Amino acid sequence: MSDAVLLDVADGVATITLNRPDVRNAIDLPTSLAIAECLDEVDERPDIAVAVLTGAGSTFCAGMDLKAFAATQERPIHDRRGAFGIVRQPCEKPLIAAIEGKALGGGLEIALACDLVVAADSSRLGLPEVKRGLVAAAGGVLRLPRRIPQAVAMEMILTGEPLTAEQARGWGLVNRVAPDGQALAIARQLAAAVAANAPLAVRAAKRIALDSADWAADEAFDRQVAYTDPVRSSSDAAEGARAFVEKRAPRWTGS
Known part of the structure; x- marks a missing residue:
């Protein structure tokens, strides 16, 4: 498995860490393949009940690695799990996003592929694609209106403006808001509650x-x-x- 994605398992909880902090955990093709490999392992291993997905450093995920794409013309798409190795087919077991810093564009689309979301107090969640002449086509415009009230989702989609963690919790996009630096710890507590069940x-x-x-x-x-x-x-x-x-x-x- 690539060093760009780390997998740790303890007490029925898998922690998947996007480990490219030097590029704000942006996803290139090798990283997307490694994410898909991690999700396959989560689904296959009987000792894993639930997984937590987080990012190393101060940013959850910056979405697609544009520099890598410019150099290789390779989009970070897995043939079965889709963009970023997750958005078309997330894992079958419960998946919790633990967000520190920004989850914008592809970063939010990855979080939307998760079942539960824990966000640090100063984090920001949004789909700024329209500001760049693009559409959030990796699940953003599909999933966001199904997760929060349509009027709120449409404002985020059409303006490109993000929500704070507290705003996102108020609209039901975020399950728990954690003190800065504690999103992973709170997500693991939530995961432990899931892992205790059948x-x-x-x-x-x-x-x-x-x-x-x-x-x-x-x-x-x-x-x-x-x-x-x-x-x-x-x-x-x-x-x-x-x-x-x-x-x-x-x-x-x-x-």
């Missing part, structure tokens, strides 16, 4: 929440059965019931 149930719940966005109302309950029946009949479901009756912490096996 892994099959967590993955199925995430999948339903995302896949059901375009389900017809009169079909939704029937369609979720394919996701929920395997969980209901799992060993973990039985263990959860036993642990409740016996007043102890459950011992999940992921089966």
Whole structure:
């Protein structure tokens, strides 16, 4: 795995670190491939329940590495996971963004590919592409109106102006605001709360929440059965019931 992306695993939580602080963690093609490789490993390893994505140094991610693109003409796109190795197909397990500094353009699009967001108090989140004659086509204009009220999303998209961390939390884009320098620590606390739950149930719940966005109302309950029946009949479901009756912490096996 590339040194541009680091993976650390402890207590069921994977920490993925974009490790290019000298270019504000901008993404070139090798880095996008390394991100996709990390997400593959997160999905495949049974000892990982949830992942946290963060950036080294003072910036979460500056989006595409324009200098690298100018030199190579290679866009940072993975053939399956899409731009930046993540935006088209994030990992199946829960993913939490831990943002310090700026998450603008592609940086915010990477955060929007995550399920939960923790942002440091002085961080800024925005899509400034229109200021540069571009469109936030790596998920920005697609996902932002689905995460926050459309009027707010449209103002961000059309003006290119960012939100503060507190504003983003007020509109539901950010789950937790952390003191500067503590976003990763708070994100890991949130990840630990997720990792304490039954892994099959967590993955199925995430999948339903995302896949059901375009389900017809009169079909939704029937369609979720394919996701929920395997969980209901799992060993973990039985263990959860036993642990409740016996007043102890459950011992999940992921089966």
